[in-house]
Amino acid sequence: MDREIKLRAIGIIHTPYKNPKGMPIQGKFDKQAKGRIEVFPEYRDGLKDIGGFSHLILLYYFDRVAEERLIGRPFLENEPHGIFSIRSPMRPNRIGISVVKLEAVEGNTIIFSEVDILDKTPLLDIKPYISHFDIREDVRNGWLDRHFRDGRIPERTRLR
Amino acid sequence: MDREIKLRAIGIIHTPYKNPKGMPIQGKFDKQAKGRIEVFPEYRDGLKDIGGFSHLILLYYFDRVAEERLIGRPFLENEPHGIFSIRSPMRPNRIGISVVKLEAVEGNTIIFSEVDILDKTPLLDIKPYISHFDIREDVRNGWLDRHFRDGRIPERTRLR
Numbered sequence: 001m002d003r004e005i006k007l008r009a010i011g012i013i014h015t016p017y018k019n020p021k022g023m024p025i026q027g028k029f030d031k032q033a034k035g036r037i038e039v040f041p042e043y044r045d046g047l048k049d050i051g052g053f054s055h056l057i058l059l060y061y062f063d064r065v066a067e068e069r070l071i072g073r074p075f076l077e078n079e080p081h082g083i084f085s086i087r088s089p090m091r092p093n094r095i096g097i098s099v100v101k102l103e104a105v106e107g108n109t110i111i112f113s114e115v116d117i118l119d120k121t122p123l124l125d126i127k128p129y130i131s132h133f134d135i136r137e138d139v140r141n142g143w144l145d146r147h148f149r150d151g152r153i154p155e156r157t158r159l160r
Numbered sequence: 161m162d163r164e165i166k167l168r169a170i171g172i173i174h175t176p177y178k179n180p181k182g183m184p185i186q187g188k189f190d191k192q193a194k195g196r197i198e199v200f201p202e203y204r205d206g207l208k209d210i211g212g213f214s215h216l217i218l219l220y221y222f223d224r225v226a227e228e229r230l231i232g233r234p235f236l237e238n239e240p241h242g243i244f245s246i247r248s249p250m251r252p253n254r255i256g257i258s259v260v261k262l263e264a265v266e267g268n269t270i271i272f273s274e275v276d277i278l279d280k281t282p283l284l285d286i287k288p289y290i291s292h293f294d295i296r297e298d299v300r301n302g303w304l305d306r307h308f309r310d311g312r313i314p315e316r317t318r319l320r
Contacts, residue, residue, distance in 0.1 A: 003168040003169045003282075004166060004167075004168050005166070005167045005168060005169065005221050005282065005284070006164060006165070006166055006167075007164075007165045007166075007167060007253045007255070008163040008164050008165060008253070009163045009165065010252050010253065026292075026293045028292075028293060028296075043230065043252060045230040045231060045242065046230040046231070046242045046243040046244045046251075046252070047242050047244055047245075048231065048241060048242030048245065049241045049242050049245040049302060049303055050242060050244050050245040050302070051302075052245070052300065052301075052302025052303060053245065053300060053301065053302040054296075054298065054299050054300035054301075055296050055299055056244075057257065059219075059253075059255055059257070061165050070203065070205040070206040071205060071206070071208065081208060081209045082205065082206045082207050082208030082209050082210060083206040084206045084207055084210050084216075084285075084286040084287070084288070085207075085208065085209040085210040085212070085213065085288050086288070087287060087288070087290070087293070091206075091285065092170045092203060092206070092285065093167045093168070093170065093219075093284050093285050095167070095219055095255070095284060095285050097217065097219070097257070097287065099293075099294060099296060101296075122163070122165065124165070124253050124255060125244075125251065125252065125253050125255050126244040127244070127247060127257065128244070128245050128246070128247070128301070128302060128304075129296060129299065130247070130299075130301050130304055131296070131299040131301055132186075132188075132301065132304065132308050133186045133188065133247070133259075134259060134294070135295050135296075135299075136188075136214075136215050136259060136261075136289060136291070136295075138214065139214050139215055139289065139290075139291040139295075140212065140213060140214035141212075141213065141214075141288070141290050141291055141292065142209060142210070142211075142212025142213040142288060143209060143212060144288075144290055144292065148292050
């Protein structure tokens with residue numbers, strides 16, 4: 001099997017976060033900040049009908065991460081974990097995924113909230129978030145569950 | 161900005177589906193079928209701790225899709241929609257995403273259920289599905305909502 005796969009940016013994600021400091025670890029933890037997706041004009045027709053969705057799944061490329069690791073430390077705690085059990089950007093292929101809240105679509109521009117993405121990040125794909133497909137019940141969250149016990153929100157929800 | 165991004169397969173996803181016919185449109189619609197992920201040995205260490213999660217998010221490459229479109233027809237209905245408002249594989253960059261149920265981890269092999277992926281699909285990434293990050297409430301599902309009205313399951317949940 002040919003292991004190499006070539007992709008290309010289909011747009012750019014603009015956000016208030018020029019660097020990771022102060023960025024929420026997941027968009028859910030900051031409802032205020034707004035981001036803007038500039039979809040390159042040649043992909044604009046693909047945006048038809050996305051206005052009907054409240055949430056989108058963004059796939060993007062962690063372009064400022066230089067190193068890929070197999071073991072990493074998540075932001076919620078100091079313990080090392082396998083890279084496939086954490087959401088660290090320092091991962092093989094460096095693809096990021098975020099569920100964001102759609103605010104508006106204007107031409108080839110999408111305004112969204114619940115932002116956890118660095119400014120000027122290359123966009124790879126947009127998928128509609130579909131509750132009937134993407135929500136699972138009876139979820140076990142491995143090492144994370146103890147950070148959310150009894151419905152509490154962990155202390156470290158922003159990058160330092 | 162350099163638009164080209166080079167990735168590589170980090171494993172292979174083995175499933176009972178040699179072709180799309182009969183495959184569920186989303187894994188949730190078939191709890192029986194099992195799949196097996198063969199993570200290439202050089203990435204094995206990254207699997208540490210994933211056994212604690214009930215569900216995984218798989219990112220993979222639709223390697224047998226030849227065409228990319230901006231308008232497509234989803235399997236649930238005959239209406240055309242923008243590619244970013246449907247989950248069709250014929251999309252720019254052809255990245256697929258599936259939430260699957262983790263059954264077992266044995267060395268560099270992962271057994272999972274809730275399969276909606278073709279046999280021998282190249283794997284790009286594995287992320288833990290985390291209810292605190294990935295579940296949204298008050299979701300509007302655009303053109304799909306009418307197919308799921310009053311809690312019903314649509315007729316077309318398998319590819320034909």
